[in-house]
Amino acid sequence: MAVTGNAFDFSILKRILSYVKPYKKVFYFTALVTVLLAFLSPIRPFIVQYAIDNYVIKTNPIGLLNAVLIMLGVLIIESLLQFSSSYYANFLGQNVIKDLRVQLYKHILNFKSKYFDNNAVGTLVTRTISDIQTIVDVFSQGFLEIIGDILKLIVIITVMFVSDWRLSIISLSTIPILLIATNIFKNAIKKSFQDVRNQVARLNAFVQEHITGMMIVQIFNKEHDEFEKFKAINEEHKQANIRSIWHYSVFFPVVEILSAISIGLLVWWGSKEALKDTFTLGSIVSFIMYVNLLFRPIRQLADRFNTLQMGMVSSERVFKILDAQDEIKNSGKIDATNIKGKIEFKNVWFAYIDENWVLKNISFTIEAGQTIALVGATGSGKSTIINLINRSYEINKGEILIDDIPLQQYELGSLRQNVGMVLQDVFLFSDTIKNNITLNNPLIKDNAIEEASKIVGADNFIKKLPLQFDYNVMERGATLSVGQRQLLAFVRSYVYNPKIFILDEATSSIDTESEQLIQKATEIITKNRSSIVVAHRLSTIQKADKIYVMQLGEILESGSHNELLQQNGHYKNLFNLQYQ
Numbered sequence: 001m002a003v004t005g006n007a008f009d010f011s012i013l014k015r016i017l018s019y020v021k022p023y024k025k026v027f028y029f030t031a032l033v034t035v036l037l038a039f040l041s042p043i044r045p046f047i048v049q050y051a052i053d054n055y056v057i058k059t060n061p062i063g064l065l066n067a068v069l070i071m072l073g074v075l076i077i078e079s080l081l082q083f084s085s086s087y088y089a090n091f092l093g094q095n096v097i098k099d100l101r102v103q104l105y106k107h108i109l110n111f112k113s114k115y116f117d118n119n120a121v122g123t124l125v126t127r128t129i130s131d132i133q134t135i136v137d138v139f140s141q142g143f144l145e146i147i148g149d150i151l152k153l154i155v156i157i158t159v160m161f162v163s164d165w166r167l168s169i170i171s172l173s174t175i176p177i178l179l180i181a182t183n184i185f186k187n188a189i190k191k192s193f194q195d196v197r198n199q200v201a202r203l204n205a206f207v208q209e210h211i212t213g214m215m216i217v218q219i220f221n222k223e224h225d226e227f228e229k230f231k232a233i234n235e236e237h238k239q240a241n242i243r244s245i246w247h248y249s250v251f252f253p254v255v256e257i258l259s260a261i262s263i264g265l266l267v268w269w270g271s272k273e274a275l276k277d278t279f280t281l282g283s284i285v286s287f288i289m290y291v292n293l294l295f296r297p298i299r300q301l302a303d304r305f306n307t308l309q310m311g312m313v314s315s316e317r318v319f320k321i322l323d324a325q326d327e328i329k330n331s332g333k334i335d336a337t338n339i340k341g342k343i344e345f346k347n348v349w350f351a352y353i354d355e356n357w358v359l360k361n362i363s364f365t366i367e368a369g370q371t372i373a374l375v376g377a378t379g380s381g382k383s384t385i386i387n388l389i390n391r392s393y394e395i396n397k398g399e400i401l402i403d404d405i406p407l408q409q410y411e412l413g414s415l416r417q418n419v420g421m422v423l424q425d426v427f428l429f430s431d432t433i434k435n436n437i438t439l440n441n442p443l444i445k446d447n448a449i450e451e452a453s454k455i456v457g458a459d460n461f462i463k464k465l466p467l468q469f470d471y472n473v474m475e476r477g478a479t480l481s482v483g484q485r486q487l488l489a490f491v492r493s494y495v496y497n498p499k500i501f502i503l504d505e506a507t508s509s510i511d512t513e514s515e516q517l518i519q520k521a522t523e524i525i526t527k528n529r530s531s532i533v534v535a536h537r538l539s540t541i542q543k544a545d546k547i548y549v550m551q552l553g554e555i556l557e558s559g560s561h562n563e564l565l566q567q568n569g570h571y572k573n574l575f576n577l578q579y580q
Contacts, residue, residue, distance in 0.1 A: 012312045015319060016138055019096045026095075030088045033081050034144050038151035040078055042159040045289035047071050049163075052282035085148075086140070093139035097132050100318065104128055107322055113392040114352065115326040121212075122205030127321055130200055131314035138315070142308035149297035149304065160290050167287045170269050171294070174258040178298060181258075185251040186305055192244035193310040197317070199237040206233055252299065259295040263288055328391055330412040339403050339418060340368035341499045341530030343389065348398035350384060358384050360553045362398070366546075371531040373541035375574065376550035382534045386502045389532070390419045402500075420498030420525075426485040433462060434469040437492045444495050452494040455524055457517035458487040490521050501531040538578055547571065 020027045051067035054060065105128060160168040210217060210226055217226050270284040343366040350359040359381045366372050374382040387393050388400060391407060400407045407415070428436050437452075438444040449469065453459040461484055465471040473480055473488075480488070493501065503522065519540060522533070535541050542561045549557040549564065549571045557569050564571035 012315050012319070013138075013143070013308075016096075016135065016312070016315050017143075019099055020092065022099070023092055023095055026088055026092050030085060030092060030144055031147075033085045033088070034148035035151060037078065037081050037085060038148050038155050040074065040081070041152050041293055042156050042290070043074050044071060045286040045293070046159070047074065048289060049280075049282035049286035052285055053280045054282075057281065085144075089144055090136070090140045093136035096139065097136050100135065101128060101132050104132065104318060104322060107324075110328060110330070111324070111326045112328050112394065113387070115324070120205040120209065122208035123201050124321070125208060126201040126204045127318055130204070131197070131317050134197075134314040135311050135318070137307045138311035141304055142311055145304050146301065146308060149301050152297050153294065156290055156294050160287065160294075163286070164283060167266065167270060167283065170265050171262055171287055171291050173265060174262045175298075178255065178258050178295075181251065181254050182298065182301070185247055189244060189247045189306045190309050192240065192247060193306060194313055195240040196237075196244055197310070197313055199233075199240045203233055203237050206230060248303075255295060255299040259291065262291050262295070266291060328394070328412060329408070332408055332410045332412060332415070334405060334410045334414075336402070336410045336414040336418045336499070339499050342366065342368045342401075342403050343500065343530055343532075344401040344404070345385070346399040346401065348388070348400060349396050350381075350388060350393065351396055352393075358553050359388075359395075362553070362555060364548060364555065364558070366530050366532070368403075368530055369528055370545045371526050371533065371543070373533045373535060373544040373547045374550060375535060375538065375541065375547060375571065376556075379552075380550040381553040382550055383504055386421070386504055386532055386534060389500065389502065390416050390421065417496065418499040419502065420493035420496055420500070421502045421504065422486070422489045422493050423504045426482075426489040428473050428480070428485060428488065430472065430475040432467075432470045432472055433465070433488065436473060436488060437469075437495060439492070441496075448495055449491070452491045456487055456490045456494060456521040458484070458491050461487070487517065487521075490525065494521075494525055499529060501525055501529045502534075503532070504534045538575055549574075 047067055047070055051064055051071075055063035055067055108124065108128070157168070157172070160171065206229070210230070217223060266287055267284065270287065345362050345364050348359055348362045349357060351357045362381070362385070364372075374385060376382055384393070388395055389407075391412060402410065402415075434446075434449060437449055446469075450459065453462055462468055462471075522540070523543075525531075526533075533541050533544060538561075541547060545560070546558060547561060547564055548555050549569075551570065557564055557567060557571055559567065565575060
């Protein structure tokens, strides 16, 4: 669905206008006002012509006063209609982009994790914020205004030819040149607008990524290099905008010159004919006003047409995300609230890209209430296994069952609510400790939070903080240590009371004291729950019911800690390396 070289892509425009349905009354009212404004436009020149020929030349002050009062009334009506058109067109546009932004964000929330692996966050932010904001111009300065300007042109030209065809031809003599200039401008500015939007997305993606990773930039002393990259991208963004401004800077003076030429020809020829009593002075003055009224919408048409195209370019990008079929299919109907927690992998194959298999024919069973551990080198597939249980990714081949029921048959929200996870890289929002634990769930009461904090051992550091549970941890928990963030993740998982509990390298980046707290909390949390522990430190998993040793996406060995030591295999080597 691409914007073409034609006037505009009707399929995109039709899709944009489909969002108007809930606001049909506002749309029809705005369209009516636009039509009325078009038909009111030639009234003022007509009143001026009539006043000059009948009251000014014949020295009739009372008639002139009446004409002025009528003109004032017309101006007031036009002003009110103009206000209504502008206000309600923007009102309509703002409501449409509000609905569209809600739909887009809801759609993004249901994407598979793989989609975010392949798309820059900054680009998605641009689509959700900047691109959607541009669509409002389709209503405020685009579609309806273009229709209004075209109607205005038709009405003015019709009135001109009805008044006098000779003066009309003189007045319109420069129009062919103007149409050629407008077409050239339209094509040039369209390309510029597309370039501007691309540069905005590129700039947003760069800034978002580098501010998020600022610590890495500073640690490796790359501030100067990254600053030079930013300057280059910013320069390209500036040049894209300057190119679009240049086209306007050339086009608008051309329009003014052609308008002046038309008025000059009109005055020269009309005055000459007026001396012969062929035309009246009022008709010449009115035609000068008609020319000004005529050239203004022609000039605005090119600008508004390209505003419409810019909105459609943005719409195309937004719709591309909306049309992306990367959602997790939530067709399951079974409620996972009462699951016992038996987990079974049957011949599971998985790859992030094509057939570069990360898991190869994996099969194992976790009985309800059991704790199993996954160990192995980085890249062996341990974290992948746990990401498949809550359907962050979908398997390529095989089957995963919970309580002997395929994973896809469970309602997704219910499934995830009963699978608790504590990851190595804990994500905390810029909010209070309380809200980061409950994730704003009103069903979780304060006493439950405090109790969970005591069980996990997080209450010791929380009570030392200003405002305690109301303390703001800032973005990504920047004001807390790694160990403190891990403890909060344990509390968060515990208060949700999941039936299945997963720990992914939860103690790999923390101090010994925090590790002891987490080991104690782990014993409490995993009690009577099916649990999976991914760990590099073998000391944290020695009490597991079963340990699976993984290598290159396959299960190499399995058994309890003592059984694996007796096998004198890969696990024994890992154990000896850690405790040498």
